[in-house]
Amino acid sequence: MELEPSGAENKLSILSQIKNLGYERIVVDKDCVLHEALMLLADKWTLPVLLSLMQGPKRTSNLLREVNPVSPKMLVQTLKKLEDAELIQRKVYPVVPPMVEYSLTETGLGLNQALSELFEWSIKRASKKKETAAMASPDKG
Numbered sequence: 001m002e003l004e005p006s007g008a009e010n011k012l013s014i015l016s017q018i019k020n021l022g023y024e025r026i027v028v029d030k031d032c033v034l035h036e037a038l039m040l041l042a043d044k045w046t047l048p049v050l051l052s053l054m055q056g057p058k059r060t061s062n063l064l065r066e067v068n069p070v071s072p073k074m075l076v077q078t079l080k081k082l083e084d085a086e087l088i089q090r091k092v093y094p095v096v097p098p099m100v101e102y103s104l105t106e107t108g109l110g111l112n113q114a115l116s117e118l119f120e121w122s123i124k125r126a127s128k129k130k131e132t133a134a135m136a137s138p139d140k141g
Contacts, residue, residue: 040085045070045078047115050104053088054112057103087111 018034040046048067052058058066064075079102082088087108093099 040081040087043078043081045074046082049075049078049082050087050108050111050115053102053104053108057091057101059099059101063102082108 023032045067048070049063052063052066060072060075060079063079064070064072067075070078079088079090083090083102086105088102089105091101091103093101
């Protein structure tokens with residue numbers, strides 16, 4: 001069973017959906033799939049790399065330019081972690097010098113909607129915080 005998409009048509013809360021998947025307790029601990037996903041996405045370089053690859057396949061040199069100021073070492077570590085999580089795939093071309101290209105897998109592409117919704121939520125939250133701060137500060141008329 002997969003989690004239902006968010007939106008007005010969704011009758012189940014995320015908590016109900018988690019229970020329907022067979023989890024007895026709703027505890028976000030190190031063994032929780034949600035915790036695992038959030039920890040992966042919370043890494044400093046994960047989102048910039050994923051967002052870059054959402055624009056299309058990239059070579060390592062392109063990613064280094066676009067995900068600036070990531071170091072080559074950190075980029076390679078991030079790419080390896082994302083490859084292990086099956087969010088990206090690595091294609092090695094049989095040429096000299098070696099050419100490697102990274103692209104999103106179907107699983108990685110599946111993050112697009114979730115990240116779009118998270119971005120929209122973040123924009124709304126930032127707007128509300130800005131409005132609250134503006135109302136709290138005295139006019140300097």
